[in-house]
Amino acid sequence: MSTLELRSTLHRLIDQISDDVVLQAHLTLLSREVTQQSADFWDDLSPEQQTSIDRGLADLAAGRRKPFSSILKKYAE
Template sequence: MTTIELKSNLHLLIDRISDNSVLEAYHTLLKREVKEVGDFWDDLTNAQKEDIKAGIDDLKAGRKKPLSEVMNKYL
């Protein structure tokens, strides 16, 4: 079973639980396993941050292309 299938199945199972105490128990268990995720921005290099900022500046200046045009270039 793939990760996506497992997550989907877990979601379906949890969605069917109506007992609040059982849900709280699962929440407590799962919360212990999930590590806190920080802001991805903090993990980027300065060069990556500058590239993103340049892209945002391009968008603001109207320098943009439709996604389909960009994807066709790489597919």
């Protein structure tokens, strides 16, 4: 099915729904999907989190790795 056919089918099905609760549920689901596509989770991270991820990726690229147990120990304290 093409994108145009999918959209047409969705429109037709939505037009057939008379239950406001069901329509609200679909509206919520579709709104979340559109919001997630347009937003990048990276922008929601704090600068400290972004720096930590960048540092971890640089270490990984350089071949430096930490045992998982040492990472767990850090957060257990």
